[in-house]
Amino acid sequence: MPTDYRREVKQLAEFCVPAASVGIAAGVVAGALGVFVGQPVGWAVLTGLGLAVPLALLGAGYAALLALKKIPAGVYAPAALYWAFGFPLALFIHAIVTEWVVTGTPGLPPEPWKFLAFRALLSMGFAIGFLWMHEQIGRHWWPRIMHHNLYAHRCVEQYVHLAESMTARKAAVVRARKNRTA
Template sequence: MTATPRIALPGLMIGAVSALFAGGLALIGGMPASWAAVTAVALGLPLAAFGTGCSALREHGVLRGGTFAPVALYWMIAFPAARLVQDVGTRLILDERLDWPPHPLAFLAYQALISVGFAIGFVWVHERL
């Protein structure tokens, strides 16, 4: 199952916009530009990959259009995974240490809660393009 550019566009846009927000928030929070850039790439790439996967699943009928729950369940797994990649990757690149976030289960549970809002945005973008 491969994604054509038309199918992949919503997922790629989600990754790009998320990267811009993550990098911008890191800068506003007082982080150095290098930290903001790593944060943006470390979050943008997995979200673009998961977004493209979600778009492909919707296009092939696995996740039906017009329904929210299946997409929300997808993102309830994919968003915490993307955030975990970002957190661990950022620590690895900038601090040169491979480490989990403090309280990893609480971290993943919180990201799963946030994922519902992310799924709403994804469905909105996907149905507008």
Template sequence: MTGQQLRHLGQLALPGAAIGAIAGVAALGLALVAGQPVDWALATGLALGLPLVLLGGGFGLLMAAGIISPGVFAPTALYWLVGFPVARLAHEVLVGLLLVGRPALPPDVPGFLAYQAIVSLGFAIGFSWLHERVAPGWLRRIRHGNPRAERLYLFYLRHAEAQWEARENRRQARAAGRGTGRLTLFRTKGES
């Protein structure tokens, strides 16, 4: 793999990785607000942020490869159904390693993973929402030097155009229905 190919992949991974980093910083901030010591807060931000950066970047690469489609939530939810519990387990292990010098597993690993899988849906919603807002602008900036970014950007563009057209059609249909002065939902008998 050439240096240029690696740079292109890094560019495609950047939006998801940035969202993972933001989640790590949020975990650090929440730990501080909750009254945890600064070293514990730093450890939790790093230990959760690092796996989420890697998984977020991986998400961007899967999207660029066409495995995950923009605008479709189910593949995103499935990705994070597996990825988020893995990130949380890595977080638990790394926090123990950073703070006491040895990895620490939660007492009930299957229960812990099951709970994290449930929580992953909320993370998937937030991640997807942020990614759908950040990625198109980034792809627009890098598309001229990155063929995969160009393809993905054009997909986003076609999707946005289809959404806009559907919204305009609904708006025009509502406006046409208002032209009679009464709701077309309630017609009298014999009226078509």
């Protein structure tokens, strides 16, 4: 494997840390809720991993699309579309793992198409939370690594451009209001 390719893969993985951590956090919450409702600790850990692993991998996939400029930074619609497919898939895997933990045999949820369709509806809320958490973690992470990470540098530039254009738009609205009242 060429050195440049290894460096790019390493930088991409480093850039994806905030997105993957959102999935890990969701798995930790699922595992903690499992313990809270009385599941044995081993079941709760497997339940958490059954959700954390697919969400972390899918989150990293979203971040890779962002890093490779396939989707714009800070825009909800691409996140909503991505998670309309990714979130049901992650919960489908989680349901199979949960069935396996509880019964000893992996199994599909009853009426899998209805299961997936309902989770697709719920995905819009997850997309909002994912995007918010991803940006909150990323705004602390990417500036720290941007001096050696091309993907973080590009992403920070996108956010700076977005902030500058929003500031200019806001200033134009304020000027237009002043001109109307004057």
